Amino acid sequence: MAIQQKILQKLLLRKGSQSRLWMAWMTLCIGTTLLLLTVLIWWNFQQLLYGKNDADSLGSSFITISKKVTSENMGRPQLTTFSQADIEELRKTAGVQDIGVLTSNKFPAYIQLSGTLNFATDIFLEAVPDRFIDKKPDSWFWDSSIRQLPIILSGEFLNLYNYGFATSQGLPQLSEATIQTLAFDLVVGNPDRRETYSAHVGGFSDRIASVLVPQSFINYANSRYGSALSAAPSRLIVKIADPSDKSFVDFLEKHNYVTNTENLRWSKLRSVVEVVVAATGVLALLLMSISMLVFTLFIELTIAQAQQSLELLTQIGYAPSFLRKFMTRRFVPLTLGAVLLALFLTFIAQYATSLVVAREQLDLPVIPGIHIWITAALCLLLLYWQIHRGIAKALK
Amino acid sequence: MIFCASTLMQLTLQKLLPIPLRDKITHNSSDIWLQDLSLSKGEHISIQAPSGTGKTTLVHMLYGLRNDYEGTITWDHKALHQIHVEELSKMRATYISIVFQDLRLMPELTAWENLELKRSLTNTISPELMEDMMERLGIRDKKHRLTKTLSYGEQQRVAIIRSLLQPFDWLLMDEPFSHLDHLNIEKATALIAEIAQRNHAGILLADLEKNDYFRYHKRMFL
DSSP, X not given: OHHHHHHHHHHHSOGGGHHHHHHHHHHHHHHHHHHHHXXXXXXXXXXXXXXXXXXOXXXXXXXXXXXXXXXXXXXOGGXXXXXXXXXXXXXXXXXXEEEEEEEEOOXXXXXXXXXSSOEEEEOOOEEOOGGGOSSOOTTOOOOTTOOEEEEEEEHHHHHIIIIIIHHHHTOOOOOHHHHHHOEEEEEEEETTEEEEEEEEEXXXXXXXXXXXXXXXXXXXXXXXXXXXXXXXXXXXXXXXXXXXXXXXXXXXXXXXXXXXXXXXXXXXXXXXXXXXXXXXXXHHHHHHHHHHXXXXXXXXXXXXXXXXXXXXXXXXXXXXXXXXXXXXXXXXXXXXXXXXXXXXXXXXXXXXXXXXXXXXXXXXXXXXXXXXXXXXXXXXXXXXXXXXXXXHHHHO | OOSOTTSOOOEEEEEEEEGGXXXXXXXXSOSSTTOEEXXXXXXXXXXXXXXXXXXXXXXXXXXXXXXXXXXXXXXXXXXXXXXXXXXXXXXXXXXXXXXXXXXXXXXXXXXXXXXXXXXXXXXXXXXXXXXXXXXXXXXXXXXXXXXXXXXXXXXXXXXXXXXXXXXXSEEEXXXXXXXXXXXXHHHHHHHHHHHHHHHTOEEEEEESSOOOSSOOSEEEEO
């Protein structure tokens, strides 16, 4: 059998076309890779736009909104808090994906640094549902049996201290890591009924300008030491598709709400990415079509060269089905190899991309999703069909 | 398997008329065209056909290479034009063998490769027997030469051996000895007769002239 295969190979697949074969194969590899990469870019873009995770993504931003303090509502806290009706109205606004309430402490609280640094200050605390926190520390958990309390500090506070306060007062600047090693005493409650917790800064948030503690702690302490002050929130955190959306901005203005956002950048970036992806897609499809054409032409050329031999072989008793299989076996591993190589390159690209965007606090899967597999399978099917058609035509 | 070995591969021709020769052929001008006849396995048949009477056309028609004819060719009770290509290739590999007038060897392969290509298809003849056949027809020393570099007579002998490297019930030959001398014809006919005998096969030889290459049961004019 091996000898027969060798003779058939000599007869049907000429050596002279070897270099042309590899050229055609390379073209196919490049075309397939580009197509898969385009799908990958598109898919990643989708992930960033509509991904369901805590991180900021291109598709949504987190902004905090509050009611503007004016001369008229000064000193009347009930006018600067959000009622349930306000929240419902906001929820119904186009583009709003989620709303979280920032719950503040309704009890006295101060921290003190015991030891050599004798330091104490009154502070405020806030809590927000965990899904709105951008960098959740591992220790982010509290229940009433625990004396340790994690805190998330706004990165802005640290900047104010390091670049404003410390430099002007001749105090040492502190790194994030240094602050995280410090343990504070957090004292909550009235003088007649107070508790001390060991608090530490677990992380820094860029999203919420506040001193955050776990929601469970605020709930516990508010019910235990809280005064009868209004429980209505004064700040809300909103997850929104496009904060620069005109109707949303109008809504904020109309209700006299203020926000921390300079979020136009996302929406600009988005339209740019959309154009780039579309252009790359068209280009990749074009290249894939050309490379497929080149490869198919090569197959047809090989078959055309072998046409006479194929005819002679059928005349001496070789079955067309056998010859079809023989020819197919020549090209199928090549197409399979090209598609697998393209898949491999796509995997590497996805892995690299996920590493790069991780540095930007964006979250992308390490392994490409189902769309890539489907595209690769479709490429393979299309190529099989082309090969099959070409060979069948020659053997008719 | 449709053509099992127990059935005698019978060849029946009914009112056969090749379309390109329709104007030339009239009733009773030929023993074959437009006649009804039946040929049985094991029979040796000579067809004498002067140029232009459709000798090669007939052989190609019997072998299933062309379909431009009226009437029916039946192999083993099955009309040839209805036989599927896959079946036809099986038939050619195991029941009907042929020596083409134009030989139809692969010029870019060596003599040995040409023969091995056929032998390995059914693998019913041993490589040793193949070598022996080449020895008997005097082309063993040419076996590694490219076929296109062989003389026509040598190529003819390769084609003859190739036709014997498979099991067959019928051997069709179209001017198989046109470029062979008497001595080589004798050797070739002896080899063919021997292998045909072993297969209990029929021989159908078409040639321009009357000949006595084999002991014919039937002689026909085309």
